[in-house]
Amino acid sequence: MPHADSALVPDSIASKTEFWEHVHSQIQALLEPEQRNWVTNLSNAASLVYNSLLAFPSHFGEGERAVNWCGFYLDAPLFPQRRISPESTTQSKPTTSRLLLGPFNGRPACQYINTTPGKARGVCADAFLQRRTVLVEDVEKYPGHIACDGATRSEIVCPLVLDDGNIVGVLDLDCLAVGAFNAEDKAGLEKIAELLVKSCDW
Ligand code: SME
Secondary structure (H helix, E strand, O other): HHHHHHHHOOOOOOHHHHHHHHHHHHHHHHEEEOOOHHHHHHHHHHHHHHHHHHOOOHHHOOOOHHHHEEEEEEHHHHHOOOOOHHHHHOOOOOOOOOOEEEEEEEEEOOOEEEEOOOOOOOOHHHHHHHHHHHHHHHOOOOOOOOOOOOOOOOOEEEEEOOOOOOOOEEEEEEEEEOOOOHHHHHHHHHHHHHHHHOOOOO
């Protein structure tokens, strides 16, 4: 099967729970045991979730109710750093913690999110710092919500937590409809997050 076809959704899928089980199995099929690079695996996962949602309009609805963004924000130290010359090793450590934009599908989004306790703001920072899925029924009523796209109306952000308890980032989904996400989406995404953290080297 061509890789692109893994984002097709069979007509037999009738509920959100079935949909997420299907997407989970499609991600599992795409992952290869010897390929544990997080850029590679999260890139395909973002594309698969986003395009599967678009291929299953009964999940949210079409057009003005569709998913409009799916992607990852990752803890900044995971990204390749600029080489520090031996002379500058006395440089002090950065005092700001942040998530950087990772693999995603959708329109351009903010490049980083401040997660420094006391200065952090937004749904992604809250999910990251509290290590819990945050489900936002109406983004306009969420204090501190960061509007990367003014058309977004609801959002769900799921943390990526390793077995040892360390957190590496979050998975973020946005929708053009208010109240698009529910407990079935939360359960489905948390299972996908679990699969992805286990399938990559961090
Ligand atoms: N709305 C998010 C920012 C990321 S975008 O939705 C892609 C937030 O409040 O953290």
